[in-house]
Amino acid sequence: MKRITEEDPQYWDTQTQISLNNEQWYKVNTEIVKQRLNQTEGSHMLQRMVGCEWDDETGDINGWVQYGFDGEDFIAFDLKTETFVAPRSEAVITKHKWERSGEAVRQKNYITHRCVEYLKKYLKYGQSTIMRKELPLVSFLQKTPSSPVTCHATGFYPDRAMLFWTKDGVELHEGVDPGEILPNHDGTFQMSVDLDMSHLSSVPPEDWGHFGCMFQLSGVPDMPTKLHPDLIMSNAKKNTDAVTVGVAVAVGVLVVALLLAAGFVVYRKCKAKQLTPPPSEPDVDKVLMKAST
Structure with a gap:
């Protein structure tokens, strides 16, 4: 204006x-x-x-x-x-x-x-x-192993975009639940689309690469992202990682405690040696008397 x-x-x-x-x-x-x-x-x-x-x-x-x-x-x-x-x-x-x-x-x-x-x-x-265009960060999210896998795209502009699941490059419709486009605090937008996990129950993890998430924005090349179990961020993984870290910390604390205890024992022994008075010099008269007897 x-x-x-x-x-x-x-x-x-x-x-x-x-x-x-x-x-x-x-x-x-x-x-x-x-x-x-x-x-x-x-x-x-x-x-x-x-x-x-x-x-x-x-x-x-x-x-x-x-x-x-x-x-x-x-x-x-x-x-x-x-x-x-x-x-x-x-x-x-x-x-x-x-x-x-x-x-x-x-x-x-x-x-x-x-x-x-x-x-x-x-x-x-x-x-x-x-006419400005900004591409999103695409992530896979999942609450629990039995929950739908969510493809989430955030940070894109403008809001005239499409996000959908694919299998071997073809758009999936069954078991798919698209979400609304929502605004971010910085003026960009975000959107997500869910995929029912029951469609993947019979698919081994090594074949999950056939599935993917496609982001489309007019004027820019399509952005396909292949699905892989290691790319899915979930609460279950966070909990597992937390337990692993907790166990590691507990083991570390136990080892440190044992080392401290062992060190304390050695210290007490060394200290005891230092505090014990040295043997007194032998009584020459008694030695001579014993020898003469």
């Missing part, structure tokens, strides 16, 4: 005036629709949705103009036939009136020209944000 306002300093003023004009249009037409539907009392809502699509590879353009009243479809513009579609009888009068007045031509011109021009401009000025 900063680039757009630099190019067109009157942009906000122009858009404000358009919105004020639309306000008057909505007031008038809301009253007309209320009378057509015989709902002249209470609060009501008239809605308008306009949009366009442009394929930068083929140049194809598609678009829509739809009107709703109190949350239900009232009338819509069909770009292919350049006519209006009235899903309810009360809108037929509007359909004929707009087609006779040339409204269909104006709507087509807006979709195929002005809307697409703005779309291209927004893509150009916001390319660093709108």
